[in-house]
Amino acid sequence: MATGHPIVLPGETIDPSLIPSHPKNPLRLGPGLRHIPPTDIVPTVAGQLITNPAKNSMWIEYNSNRYIPTPSDLILTQILRSTTDAYLCLLSPHTAPATLPHLAFEGATKKTRPVLQPGQLVYARVALANKHMDAELECVSAATGKADGLGPVGNPAAGSGGCAFDVSLGFARRLLMARSRAEGGVGVLEMLAGEEGGGLAFETAVGRNGRVWVGSESARTVVLVGRALQETDRGGLGLEGQRRLVRRLVREMR
């Protein structure tokens, strides 16, 4: 492992030479680090310490299964039930439900608001996450009033319900990267839609909470894409492994 990105365990001291020091920008601490005033920066999870001198930020890169809500994360959630002014949504199993206000949709007013049934999947953004309160979600950008792709996904009544698949949080993060193939090493979706997969037609919504929704006209495609994603995650496949997996799955499905 390169000495530039050491592996750290909780409570270990970080070599001061690794902490970025920028003359103007304040130091930004990402996930897995905590600041003990006045001077200590201590990791709280086991992972790899990554620093970005340009942005003067540092964080711990690790993989886990339990999602902890963080503001402005994009997540895929399921409606549990509706209260007078908000929907209660499930972010991850066995955790307290998050609230999604009825008015947090594009163009929603007190008279016209979307009616969502329990079980409906919704692609949303975490608006507020505080350890003492349940998380709050939104499906509209507060600045522009536009949905920007957020909102209910899949329409079971129209026969295009699609399906949600569970993946690890680290894999979801890689899928959400702007250049997931180059930076995250995931090309499985591109391959399925491209030459290796024979040009399958499908759409996806990746939630940072480790859930991926796959929708398509054909149920076969949904299952194939979902399986490809899960096997890539669990098997820890590289790009070449993903290509072989896609070829095998497509051949089996024929």
Next chain:
Amino acid sequence: MTATTAPKAALGVLPRSDGSAKYSHAGYTLTASVNGPIEAQRRDEHAYEAHVEVIVRPAAGVGGTRERHLESLLQSSLAQLILVKNFPRSLIQVVLQIEDSPENDYVNTKLVQASLNFAIMPALVQTAILALLSAGVPMRATATATAVAVVHQDGAKKMVVDPSPREVETASSVHVLAFTSHNGLLLAESEGDFTVGEWDDVYETAKEICCRSTPAKEGTAMVLDDEEPSATDMRQFLRSTMESKVAADLHWK
């Protein structure tokens, strides 16, 4: 069976839990699963911190008073390590399943209600810590633990690290000590007759195993060669286990 073998561990063995670990050392094999932070039951809910629940399941039968005792010891130790204030009103659940324990060569024991003793404590602590690390639960520090028995043999006093069941039986006292990665004493439980001087010796022996500063320098290695080679470096073991797990998780980097 009673030989002091090197510890072995595998992480993420249970796919549906948030974190899990399988650990075997000194004849004991355990599997642990960690789930959390999840929603706590109303009676366990605490307004300002997470409730840490520890469940110890014996290899056979259901747990009894002894298991409850071990659970309470583990619970208070782990709650010190986990950053419980980060997750108010939630629950962090640690389940430890004992799979195998060393047999006593002298007594014919049937696998009935397992009667636990302190010799299993280090394995419980280590497995729980590994499972918590595997789940990515935020922690203050890691910890390592060991058991030391004081055996009087032929008029001489002997320290036995990771004692076998026979040695536990014949020992005058058995001690379990756990240290955090900041060299703080986390847990100290003793059973039997011993003097303060003996306890100090036990403390030094345990500290040597749990808190050895990573790579032993030449000078210290020379001293160690004279001693019995049973002393495994628990901290180094923990680190190498986690290093391989993190490297596997971040293979795409």
